[in-house]
Amino acid sequence: MSYVFLGAPGVGKGTYAQLLSKKYNVPHISTGDLLREEVKKESSVGLKAKAYMDKGELVPDEVITYILKKRFKKKDCKNGFFLDGFPRNIKQAEELEKIAKIKKVIHFMADDAVIIHRITQRITCRNCGEIYHLVEKRPKVEGKCDLCSGELHQREDQKEDIVKKRLDVYRKETAPLIDYYKGKGMLFEITINEPIAQIKDWFLKKMDEVIIF
Numbered sequence: 356m357s358y359v360f361l362g363a364p365g366v367g368k369g370t371y372a373q374l375l376s377k378k379y380n381v382p383h384i385s386t387g388d389l390l391r392e393e394v395k396k397e398s399s400v401g402l403k404a405k406a407y408m409d410k411g412e413l414v415p416d417e418v419i420t421y422i423l424k425k426r427f428k429k430k431d432c433k434n435g436f437f438l439d440g441f442p443r444n445i446k447q448a449e450e451l452e453k454i455a456k457i458k459k460v461i462h463f464m465a466d467d468a469v470i471i472h473r474i475t476q477r478i479t480c481r482n483c484g485e486i487y488h489l490v491e492k493r494p495k496v497e498g499k500c501d502l503c504s505g506e507l508h509q510r511e512d513q514k515e516d517i518v519k520k521r522l523d524v525y526r527k528e529t530a531p532l533i534d535y536y537k538g539k540g541m542l543f544e545i546t547i548n549e550p551i552a553q554i555k556d557w558f559l560k561k562m563d564e565v566i567i568f
């Protein structure tokens with residue numbers, strides 16, 4: 356049984372998925388992370404994707420679908436997964452139906468001001484990709500990753516003008532999926548404006564209403 360996490364960039368999907376992945380012991384698959392790994396490896400797919408990612412645009416459907424299909428074949432997916440960042444448009448949603456069985460789509464929502472604050476204050480480890488927040492999740496040592504001591508930096512796509520572009524792309528291309536999945540009776544919606552540390556117990560209990568493994 357698998358679940359899709361839908362929501363604007365910066366809404367916190369990745370953080371929620373990590374929490375749930377630990378609790379239910381199924382992998383968190385983030386297509387953004389998969390692409391960033393390819394970029395880091397400088398693979399041909401990664402080099403192709405980088406130009407789109409730096410501009411805040413979607414990479415071509417066939418590129419991301421190819422990467423995802425490969426990921427689904429790994430053993431850890433056998434009991435299901437939490438999919439974060441895919442589908443991003445209706446074409447990808449139709450593709451997903453052919454390659455996976457999705458139980459529910461969880462739509463995470465937050466106010467625009469909260470989203471911009473969350474995403475533009477983020478810093479990321481150059482080495483392992485762990486994400487910090489200058490207000491809500493500061494590293495123990497400034498500029499260094501708690502996990503691997505890697506250097507922290509602001510990614511190109513975390514800068515304000517690119518964030519705005521990503522939000523535009525989300526509204527135009529991805530938001531239509533909300534009605535698409537509503538129509539199929541698959542959508543569960545939840546709004547979170549507070550830092551997760553303040554509402555973690557409430558959140559996990561709420562997710563128990565939807566997630567069954």
Ligand code: AMP
Nearest residue numbers: 386387407408412413414419440441443
């Ligand atoms: P994310 O970390 O999910 O916000 O993804 C970062 C970037 O990777 C996005 O801005 C896109 O350029 C690209 N990306 C991630 N997932 C997809 C997808 N499903 N389709 C197309 N591009 C994607």
